[in-house]
Amino acid sequence: xxxxxxxxxxxxxxxxxxxxxxxxxxxxxxxxxxxxxxxxxxxxxxxxxxxxxxxxxxxxxxxxxxxxxxxxxxxxxxxxxxxxxxxxxxxxxxxxxxxxxxxxxxxxxxxxxxxxxxxxxxxxxxxxxxxxxxxxxxxxxxxxxxxxxxxxxxxxxxxxxxxxxxxxxxxxxxxxxxxxxxxxxxxxxxxxxxxxxxxxxxxxxxxxxxxxxxxxxxxxxxxxxxxxxxxxxxxxxxxxxxxxxxxxxxxxxxxxxxxxxxxxxxxxxxxxxxxxxxxxxxxxx
Amino acid sequence: xxxxxxxxxxxxxxxxxxxxxxxxxxxxxxxxxxxxxxxxxxxxxxxxxxxxxxxxxxxxxxxxxxxxxxxxxxxxxxxxxxxxxxxxxxxxxxxxxxxxxxxxxxxxxxxxxxxxxxxxxxxxxxxxxxxxxxxxxxxxxxxxxxxxxxxxxxxxxxxxxxxxxxxxxxxx
Numbered sequence: 001x002x003x004x005x006x007x008x009x010x011x012x013x014x015x016x017x018x019x020x021x022x023x024x025x026x027x028x029x030x031x032x033x034x035x036x037x038x039x040x041x042x043x044x045x046x047x048x049x050x051x052x053x054x055x056x057x058x059x060x061x062x063x064x065x066x067x068x069x070x071x072x073x074x075x076x077x078x079x080x081x082x083x084x085x086x087x088x089x090x091x092x093x094x095x096x097x098x099x100x101x102x103x104x105x106x107x108x109x110x111x112x113x114x115x116x117x118x119x120x121x122x123x124x125x126x127x128x129x130x131x132x133x134x135x136x137x138x139x140x141x142x143x144x145x146x147x148x149x150x151x152x153x154x155x156x157x158x159x160x161x162x163x164x165x166x167x168x169x170x171x172x173x174x175x176x177x178x179x180x181x182x183x184x185x186x187x188x189x190x191x192x193x194x195x196x197x198x199x200x201x202x203x204x205x206x207x208x209x210x211x212x213x214x215x216x217x218x219x220x221x222x223x224x225x226x227x228x229x230x231x232x233x234x235x236x237x238x239x240x241x242x243x244x245x246x247x248x249x250x251x252x253x254x255x256x257x258x259x260x261x262x263x264x265x266x267x268x269x270x271x272x273x274x275x276x277x278x279x280x281x282x283x284x285x
Numbered sequence: 286x287x288x289x290x291x292x293x294x295x296x297x298x299x300x301x302x303x304x305x306x307x308x309x310x311x312x313x314x315x316x317x318x319x320x321x322x323x324x325x326x327x328x329x330x331x332x333x334x335x336x337x338x339x340x341x342x343x344x345x346x347x348x349x350x351x352x353x354x355x356x357x358x359x360x361x362x363x364x365x366x367x368x369x370x371x372x373x374x375x376x377x378x379x380x381x382x383x384x385x386x387x388x389x390x391x392x393x394x395x396x397x398x399x400x401x402x403x404x405x406x407x408x409x410x411x412x413x414x415x416x417x418x419x420x421x422x423x424x425x426x427x428x429x430x431x432x433x434x435x436x437x438x439x440x441x442x443x444x445x446x447x448x449x450x451x452x453x454x455x456x457x
Contacts, residue, residue: 021347028362033411038360049356057302058309065310131308132359136320137415139359182415209415 043170050130050141051172062277121243123157123280124148129173131276138181140164140276145172148281153186153241155233155282161247161270162233163279174281179214179248179269182207186241190216190248190267191234195226201234202265204248213252213266222263225254231267243284286338290345292449293333297349300440301326305357320425321432326353327371327400328437331392332444334372335384336451346372363407367400374399386441393437397430 038046108114126144144150146169154166156176164178165188177183187203194200200220208215216231229251235244252266307323330349334342350365358364374395379388405421408414416425444450 025362025365029366032354032361033363033407033413036360038355042355042360046355046360053302053305058306061306061310130305132357135359207415209417209420 047173121282121284125280140176141173145169145174147171150174155242158271158279163271189234189236190231192229192231213268216265216267218263218265297333300329319428322429324433325436327396328393328440342372389441397433401426
């Protein structure tokens with residue numbers, strides 16, 4: 001019936017309809033360019049089609065490609081297994097040491113009446129549903145939402161480190177703003193320890209395209225920061241945000257803004273931002 | 286005509302799914318390196334819209350634009366305008382209802398240029414992209430244009446074999 005509308009002979013009505021469409025479209029276009037978020041109807045429509053595409057087309061294809069790559073991977077398992085067996089000899093002592101430290105930690109928590117430390121968190125695994133053509137480096141959509149207990153500002157990681165922060169949620173999906181976007185809802189607090197043992201704090205403020213590194217505004221007064229220092233989240237962002245100890249990346253170089261009043265550290269992201277098929281959302285304990 | 290529109294729409298939806306699947310299966314794009322955006326759906330739109338009766342074409346572009354914007358472009362409704370501009374471009378260059386190989390090449394270039402440059406300009410003005418003009422041209426636009434020209438040739442020969450793209454009436 002939609003297409004029958006176009007054959008209307010009534011020119012006035014036709015002009016009114018076309019005018020209304022042009023005005024609505026202009027408003028929608030300007031709105032989307034100024035950061036408008038998806039409406040409820042758009043979210044439902046997008047989620048439905050994206051889920052059908054994912055489970056009917058993409059998932060079966062990726063299962064086949066995964067199976068092929070798994071067959072190839074099996075070939076190298078034997079060698080890896082031999083190496084692992086060598087490492088296994090030292091595992092028993094590490095495990096025993098971990099048990100001792102865990103017990104000591106629990107004892108200290110009991111004595112100090114602390115329920116959860118800022119570094120305690122749990123992760124939930126999800127899959128990537130969409131990665132928009134035009135915002136490849138900026139955001140992704142994952143197949144978990146409010147129904148899975150996900151909320152805005154939760155940190156998202158993959159097996160190598162932090163990849164981004166949840167910016168919006170629907171009941172079944174969530175939008176994740178990637179670290180490479182440089183557009184964060186709030187600055188992300190981080191910490192690192194320099195060679196002399198000083199613990200420094202900073203805020204991730206953006207992303208430097210030229211150097212392909214995060215820009216961390218260093219809040220602690222420090223003269224030198226060596227390269228390859230590990231940078232973690234500090235857990236100082238408040239409740240419901242990044243817990244302490246999520247690996248972000250390694251330091252590259254310390255810069256100042258020319259007047260020595262403010263310094264920023266370039267940090268190379270640890271996570272492989274090109275391989276985001278399986279990711280996890282971090283929830284504070 | 287209704288059956289034809291449904292068949293053409295299914296063809297177009299399939300083309301968009303192929304684009305989306307190509308993007309999904311090739312996630313190895315590194316910031317600062319070459320980036321290719323598969324545009325089989327946009328190139329197929331040329332033939333789909335040409336196979337429709339003239340009075341349906343802009344309305345069809347409107348519907349496709351909304352579908353594309355919501356599903357594949359994060360509700361960036363600038364794409365609705367782009368599909369309308371595509372129809373205008375197709376009208377201004379193609380003079381016969383049977384698209385020749387040369388016409389398809391010129392139109393394919395036009396469609397890719399429109400769908401790459403206009404959003405980039407809009408996103409730059411709205412401060413929504415980190416790409417510089419040089420990075421955009423050399424790392425994204427040219428690889429996308431060259432890659433899709435290959436797809437364009439394949440689509441031309443595929444469409445040539447399909448009955449649903451046969452034109453019923455002459456309008457020009």
